[in-house]
Amino acid sequence: MKNQKIQFEIDDWIFIPSEDKFILHHEEFIIDHRLSRLFxxxxxxxxxxxxxxxxxxxxxxxxxxxxxxxxxAIFELRKILKQHGSHPFGYIVTVPKRGYKLDAMVQKVIETPGPIITNEPAKLKEGQEENVTQSHVEDDDLFVQSDQSRENITFKLAPYRWWLLGAALLTTLLVVHHYFQSKPPTTLPKTVESTITPSYLSYEPRYIYVVSTESFLNDHLKVGIARKLLDYLKTYRDYRIIYDGPAAKVAANELRFTSIERNGHQYLEIEYLNRVSGDKHLDRRYRISEGYVRQALERSLEDLLDSFNIGIGKSQVEGLINELPESEEATSAALESLGAAFQAHYDEKALHLIEYASKIAPENQYVISTAYMFKLSEIYLRPTEDTLNKVKALNADNGPIFEHFEQTQPLTPRLLEAMSMMAMSKDNPLEAKRHLVNIAHDRRSIMFYILSAKIAESTGNRSAAEEFYYHAILEASTVQVLSLSEVLFFNSDLSDIRNKITSNLADGSL
Structure with a gap:
């Protein structure tokens, strides 16, 4: 039936397919049409x-x-439903070796607009019969009256009304015909070639296209700050970061990072452009030289959150920043290490910088955990005959430190990832999974998904592993994460996943 509005209710969620959106506690979450069709x-x-x-x-x-x-599509739906709801799997459950199912009680609600009712009684001419059945009038959907007026309607009125409608229609056609016949041909509109502009509906609101200059990419500290900002931004909203490829064309958001030097000081310039509205919501420079890195990181994060209309309290922002070392020197070294780690051929520099940061801030969970994860990854990426002994030695050095953190401090997501890596290096997937489940949904990183995939593989669940590997690729926006995944802890043949995703990127399917 036309004009029906269908919606589905699952717990506190409302899903409206015709509008491609979820509603939870009066907050709307717009999704693209392919996700809406699947759900x-x-x-x-x-x-x-x-x-x-x-x-x-x-x-x-x-x-x-x-x-x-x-x-x-499953990953993106789950991320929305898990991040904001209470169901641990976002209602969509993976059934090993079979597929997926919606694990929820669904209530379907159909809203249909009622007919337009007129309560004005019909005026009858003298002599008209008043003997008409109620059932006949109800079948006439163009002439609905109240119960009282139905008693005064005559059967002879229906043909009369249709005659009036036909006369009116004929009159209208004659007037229109006369109008076009009388208008001179020179007044007809000319055919004009119009410029086709993308509709706002063609943009993907969850995509952020990141653009940077060559001078910016050569500055690993600024790259590290930008990477950390993007990680924080994704903590509060389901964004996917795009660096290149076909998806960049449909990204509704564009972030530009530029490196600037003025009067002997280094600045990071950040611009945010909303492609849907065409408005620039942020264009600001942040000084990062001479002890201003932590301050620049905090202020730029607050500005980005405001620009994206994400209402987060200042105390929450401070909590994220405080996971980094208090030492400005250690924070700078850690962020520069992060920037170098994402650049080809700079892994040795990244390892050296994070080791330096850990020496300056030995009580900071972030730098200690990151240093361990970098070192362990390096051992597996460059295997030797002494690989097992190197792993045991690294675990012997860091095990007591992790235990000290566990006993004296609240555990951060980074430390939980490091503890999970240590458990996997000892061939203990159950303990590794125990650490991972304590990481909040909105703090899951690339490494979280790689570790989850290796745990699934080690327990024989290949389909779940493939899903986690795919999630890691989406978070990293590059298939290169499979290079580490293939050799970490044990060798995995991921060529089929790599080939599938590479072909999808080539034809624009992703």
Whole structure:
């Protein structure tokens, strides 16, 4: 029936397919149409397991070519529903070796606008019959009256009314015909070639396209600050960071990072452009030289959150910044190490800088954990005949430190990841998983998904592992994360995943 509005209610969530949005406690979450179609299908078929091929056929009529599109869509739906809701799996559960199902009680609500009712009684001419049945009038959807007026309507009125409608229609056609016949041909509009501009509906609101200059990329400290800012930004909203490729064209948000030197001081310039509105919401420079790094990081994060209309208290921002060392020198070294780690051929520099930071701030969980994770990754990336002994020695040095943190301080997500890595290096996947489950949904990093994938692989759940690897690639925005994943703890053949994703990136499917 036309004009029906269908919505689904799951716990406190409201899903409106026609508007491509979720509502939770009066807060709206807009999703793209492909996610809406998939979740709509799940809502129509709750508690039923569907394979990826079945979802491709049922939701997309087989028009997409790879099941990785399904994996991405499931990941993005879960991220929204888990981050803001209470269900641990975002209602969409992976059934090993079979597929996915919606694990929820779904209530379908259909709203249909009622007919327009007029309560004005009909005026009858003298002599008209008043003997008409109520059932006949109810069948006439163009002439609805109150119960009282129905008793005074005559059957002879219906043909009369249709005659009036026909006369009116004929009159209208004659007037329109006369109008166009009388207008001179020179007044007809000319055909004009118009410039096609992208509709705002073609933009993806969750994508942030990051643009940077060459001078910026050559400054690892500024790259590290930008990376940390993006990680923090994703903590509070389901954003996907795009650096290149076809997805960059549809990103609704654009962030530009520029390196500037003025009067002997180094500045990081950040611009935020909303492509939908065409407005620039942020254009500011932050001094980072001579002890201003922590201050620049905190102020730029506050400005970014305000620009993206994310209402976060200042105390929460301070809590994130305070996970870094109090020492300005240690913080600068840690962030520069982070920037170098994302650049090719700078892994030795990254390792040296984080070791230096850990010596300056030996009581800081972030630098100690990061140094351990960098060192352990380096051992597996460059294996030797003495690899096992190197791993044991590294664990022997850091084990007591981790235990000290666990007994004296609240554990940060970075330390929990490091403890999970140590457990996996000792071939203890259950303990590794125990540490990971304590990490909040909104603080899950690339390493979280890599570790989850290796744990799934070690327990024989290949389908779940593939899903986690795909999540890691989405978070990193590059397939290169598989290089570490293939050799970490034990060798994994991930060539099939790499080939699928590489082909998807080439044809613009992702």
């Amino acid at each position: 709509h299908f799940f809502c129509d078929n709750p508690h039923t397991v569907f394979s990826r091929d079945e979802l491709i056929n049922e939701v997309w009529n087989g028009s997409i070519l790879t099941d990785q599109v399904i994996t991405q």
